[in-house]
Amino acid sequence: xxxxxxxxxxxxxxxxxxxxxxxxxxxxxxxxxxxxxxxxxxxxxxxxxxxxxxxxxxxxxxxxxxxxxxxxxxxxxxxxxxxxxxxxxxxxxxxx
Amino acid sequence: xxxxxxxxxxxxxxxxxxxxxxxxxxxxxxxxxxxxxxxxxxxxxxxxxxxxxxxxxxxxxxxxxxxxxxxxxxxxxxxxxxxxxxxxxxxxxxxxxxxxxxxxxxxxxxxxxxxxxxxxxxxxxxxxxxxxxxxxxxxxxxxxxxxxxxxxxxxxxxxxxxxxxxxxxxxxxxxxxxxxxxxxxxxxxxxxxxxxxxxxxxxxxxxxxxxxxxxxxxxxxxxxxxxxxxxxxxxxxxxxxxxxxxxxxxxxxxxxxxxxxxxxxxxxxxxxxxxxxxxxxxxxxxxxxxxxxxxxxxxxxxxxxxxxxxxxxxxxxxxxxxxxxxxxxxxxxxxxxxxxxxxxxxxxxxxxxxxxxxxxxxxxxxxxxxxxxxxxxxxxxxxxxxxxxxxxxxxxxxxxxxxxxxxxxxxxxxxxxxxxxxxxxxxxxxxxxxxxxxxxxxxxxxxxxxxxxxxxxxxxxxxxxxxxxxxxxxxxxxxxxxxxxxxxxxxxxxxxxxxxxxxxxxxxxxxxxxxxxxxxxxxxxxxxxxxxxxxxxxxxxxxxxxxxxxxxxxxxxxxxxxxxxxxxxxxxxxxxxxxxxxxxxxxxxxxxxxxxxxxxxxxxxxxxxxxxxxxxxxxxxxxxxxxxxxxxxxxxxxxxxxxxxxxxxxxxxxxxxxxxxxxxxxxxxxxxxxxxxxxxxxxxxxxxxxxxxxxxxxxxxxx
Numbered sequence: 001x002x003x004x005x006x007x008x009x010x011x012x013x014x015x016x017x018x019x020x021x022x023x024x025x026x027x028x029x030x031x032x033x034x035x036x037x038x039x040x041x042x043x044x045x046x047x048x049x050x051x052x053x054x055x056x057x058x059x060x061x062x063x064x065x066x067x068x069x070x071x072x073x074x075x076x077x078x079x080x081x082x083x084x085x086x087x088x089x090x091x092x093x094x095x096x
Numbered sequence: 097x098x099x100x101x102x103x104x105x106x107x108x109x110x111x112x113x114x115x116x117x118x119x120x121x122x123x124x125x126x127x128x129x130x131x132x133x134x135x136x137x138x139x140x141x142x143x144x145x146x147x148x149x150x151x152x153x154x155x156x157x158x159x160x161x162x163x164x165x166x167x168x169x170x171x172x173x174x175x176x177x178x179x180x181x182x183x184x185x186x187x188x189x190x191x192x193x194x195x196x197x198x199x200x201x202x203x204x205x206x207x208x209x210x211x212x213x214x215x216x217x218x219x220x221x222x223x224x225x226x227x228x229x230x231x232x233x234x235x236x237x238x239x240x241x242x243x244x245x246x247x248x249x250x251x252x253x254x255x256x257x258x259x260x261x262x263x264x265x266x267x268x269x270x271x272x273x274x275x276x277x278x279x280x281x282x283x284x285x286x287x288x289x290x291x292x293x294x295x296x297x298x299x300x301x302x303x304x305x306x307x308x309x310x311x312x313x314x315x316x317x318x319x320x321x322x323x324x325x326x327x328x329x330x331x332x333x334x335x336x337x338x339x340x341x342x343x344x345x346x347x348x349x350x351x352x353x354x355x356x357x358x359x360x361x362x363x364x365x366x367x368x369x370x371x372x373x374x375x376x377x378x379x380x381x382x383x384x385x386x387x388x389x390x391x392x393x394x395x396x397x398x399x400x401x402x403x404x405x406x407x408x409x410x411x412x413x414x415x416x417x418x419x420x421x422x423x424x425x426x427x428x429x430x431x432x433x434x435x436x437x438x439x440x441x442x443x444x445x446x447x448x449x450x451x452x453x454x455x456x457x458x459x460x461x462x463x464x465x466x467x468x469x470x471x472x473x474x475x476x477x478x479x480x481x482x483x484x485x486x487x488x489x490x491x492x493x494x495x496x497x498x499x500x501x502x503x504x505x506x507x508x509x510x511x512x513x514x515x516x517x518x519x520x521x522x523x524x525x526x527x528x529x530x531x532x533x534x535x536x537x538x539x540x541x542x543x544x545x546x547x548x549x550x551x552x553x554x555x556x557x558x559x560x561x562x563x564x565x566x567x568x569x570x571x572x573x574x575x576x577x578x579x580x581x582x583x584x585x586x587x588x589x590x591x592x593x594x595x596x597x598x599x600x601x602x603x604x605x606x607x608x609x610x611x612x613x614x615x616x617x618x619x620x621x622x623x624x625x626x627x628x629x630x631x632x633x634x635x636x637x638x639x640x641x642x643x644x645x646x647x648x649x650x651x652x653x654x655x656x657x658x659x660x661x662x663x664x665x666x667x668x669x670x671x672x673x674x675x676x677x678x679x680x681x682x683x684x685x686x687x688x689x690x691x692x693x694x695x696x697x698x699x700x701x702x703x704x705x706x707x708x709x710x711x712x713x714x715x716x717x718x719x720x721x722x723x724x725x726x727x728x729x730x731x732x733x734x735x736x737x738x739x740x741x742x743x744x745x746x747x748x749x750x751x752x753x754x755x756x757x758x759x760x761x762x763x764x765x766x767x768x769x770x771x772x773x774x775x776x777x778x779x780x781x782x783x784x785x786x787x788x789x790x791x792x793x794x795x796x797x798x799x
Contacts, residue, residue, distance in 0.1 A: 053198030068468035
């Protein structure tokens with residue numbers, strides 16, 4: 001029973017919203033580009049990111065890049081967080 | 097007898113929890129440890145009215161009740177166990193209004209454990225500056241709990257909170273997540289295994305237990321398998337469903353004036369503060385400023401402490417009759433204490449800088465700009481906070497490493513943090529640097545003392561990185577390494593919070609270090625004053641004859657000085673010092689330094705106290721101040737008649753104190769944080785070996 005609900009939910013989660021926007025990785029986001037989160041790959045990573053408010057549908061924007069090009073600081077919804085490029089590489093976004 | 101209610105203060109990191117705790121309790125709180133852990137537990141008291149007071153437990157800030165790191169585990173532990181003595185009557189949840197959605201996730205989880213919750217909406221002004229307003233009554237209605245808006249920094253809304261805490265009719269238990277979508281049979285089984293009635297609390301405990309706790313983990317995993325239950329998938333589902341409820345409540349209560357996010361001061365500042373060149377330049381300049389400040393600002397308060405102790409010594413010496421007690425107090429206790437308390441101003445200044453940088457939000461940026469540099473050394477950006485606060489004291493810093501999720505990165509951070517020059521080394525460096533260069537020396541506009549001191553701190557940092565690189569090869573890796581962190585908006589520091597922090601740290605230093613130092617001073621004084629009876633008597637008799645002999649080439653004062661020096665050599669302390677001398681001779685130390693090394697094993701700052709005691713006992717002069725000890729040490733000659741404290745010896749001593757593991761408190765904290773004896777032993781051996789070899793090299797280069 002429970003597994004049915006989970007699989008239902010997961011499909012729902014991963015199916016992209018209907019749009020014509022360009023799908024790229026968060027690590028490829030450029031300054032001043034706005035995007036929405038489409039999907040997060042990796043079970044553990046997605047849990048961690050969801051808890052921190054980085055959810056599918058949330059708006060993201062690249063704000064700063066650290067001195068050696070990594071990690072990056074992004075605006076997620078209303079706040080600012082940072083993450084490494086390797087993790088940003090597991091996040092799909094739709095560029096607006 | 098007043099009535100008492102227990103309130104847990106919960107919330108995300110950076111939501112203003114500390115400010116609210118201070119606003120509610122002021123100085124009326126105590127800091128201890130949670131039972132069985134080293135996690136700091138702050139409990140404060142707040143009078144609600146004439147009859148009732150609230151006991152307020154400050155929980156560590158966390159994002160969710162599925163702990164990913166050790167400090168989050170504590171918050172979870174307190175809230176899950178109803179049998180626990182600290183289990184709260186209700187939870188006061190503080191949320192950052194400028195980022196409400198993410199903050200409310202934890203609130204819904206806490207409420208589902210079956211504790212009544214009230215919501216204090218903080219930083220409303222910050223949200224308003226972003227153009228976001230909330231209708232509190234709608235938010236309260238949607239969430240089903242009381243909501244008040246507060247400004248913890250200005251202590252606004254505190255009376256509203258107190259009234260809510262008193263009004264039991266408003267304490268409501270609510271649930272946000274529908275647990276019934278999970279297989280009922282699984283819930284029943286988990287309920288039995290975990291012995292919990294609330295199904296959500298039971299399942300949540302089981303999921304955490306399957307990862308963190310050994311007992312019952314087998315049973316729980318078997319049950320999960322039986323019902324084909326994937327905990328990770330469940331958590332994902334749970335979080336997303338919670339966000340749906342939260343989204344609705346936020347959407348209905350929120351009034352947005354502007355549609356686009358206004359670029360605020362924080363973003364403008366970050367462009368410079370995290371800039372690839374300016375970011376690093378500003379960080380290094382700040383560090384430099386701190387060391388300059390430690391030296392120049394502390395000069396006057398240090399003079400006052402010195403004068404105070406001189407007065408105390410003189411008073412005791414006069415008012416007590418001559419004898420053992422007088423001698424013990426003046427040359428043992430007061431000499432040892434003054435040698436350390438005098439550095440309190442410097443330590444306070446260092447703590448103040450660290451606290452302010454943390455409070456304004458800059459420390460998170462330091463983590464951000466340093467992450468890439470720390471990575472090759474098996475650490476991450478979050479390691480920089482323990483490392484920098486390690487310059488104040490390794491003990492709280494090692495506790496601060498708990499925010500590092502990855503076990504390998506955390507362990508390496510713990511192992512190398514004590515190499516950062518802590519405030520206990522400051523007295524040692526100050527004394528030794530003072531023997532190398534005169535205090536007034538300047539390099540252009542800079543104080544040479546400050547520059548040399550900064551070099552010592554840099555040396556510690558480089559040694560920490562190098563050791564980390566070595567440990568990276570040997571420590572086995574577990575789990576994935578993440579570096580995810582909130583970069584909070586810049587805020588002005590709250591001076592009240594700063595003062596409370598400084599009061600806590602300062603008194604902890606005086607009481608903690610003071611206890612050890614008094615004990616060590618007394619023991620040391622005894623070891624230095626007494627010795628094998630035969631030898632001591634021989635000296636007494638020899639000088640008794642010399643004093644009465646007609647052929648008096650020496651004044652009686654010189655005679656007394658020589659006598660005490662000989663007595664010290666013959667004492668138990670002298671015997672130990674000479675026993676260890678062959679081992680430390682290659683690095684340029686004599687037996688008196690050997691005694692100091694022994695006593696420094698308790699804590700490094702005891703070095704100065706020991707030197708004060710040795711040279712006070714040995715010399716018998718009246719002034720106990722630092723300068724006179726410095727003079728006496730510099731006047732000391734070795735057997736060849738050259739100055740004992742040559743440049744090579746002083747540098748060797750400095751390097752030894754920079755690297756050696758001489759702090760019992762640190763070792764015990766490492767033991768409890770790593771849950772094994774292995775790592776403190778490894779740490780003791782590697783640091784002491786590093787110290788000895790480095791001192792050997794330095795001594796041979798410079799002599």
